Amino acid sequence: MSSPVYASKVALSNNHYLDTLKYWSIISAYGLAAAEGIRLTQEHIDILVWLREQFDQNGDTDIIATLQQLDVMYGPYGGEEYLQVLFPKAPLEQSLRIAGLPVPEQVCDKLSLAS
DSSP: OOOTTTOTTOOBOTTSOBSOGGGOOHHHHHHHHHHTTOOOOHHHHHHHHHHHHHHHHHSSOOHHHHHHHHHHHTGGGTTHHHHHHHSSSOHHHHHHHHTTOOOOTTOOTTOOTTO
16 A cells, blocks of 8 residues: 555645645645745755644744744744745745645735744
8 A cells, every 4th residue: 555645646736735735745845835835945844843842832823923933943044034035935834835734824924034
């Protein structure tokens, strides 16, 4: 029997969100990122794994707190601007989607740390 990650029944919804959280893996992240036009690097993967760990601990994504933590963690590299380079369309939305996590309705590409 093949792994669920490779099963043909694992489908993506219209916005490339995984239908279920349990099917996510680093391998599936590569496919999700490709659908977003992103070629994953270790920096991307570090963020995706961190987001999933936060979600596992908290059960949800606090948008402002997550953005602030990412900005502090990646401050030496340029903070929010660095995240924008990694996830050009909308850093938090794209990273959550590629991490296979639900994206809160409030997330939009105009959300910034200044709000």
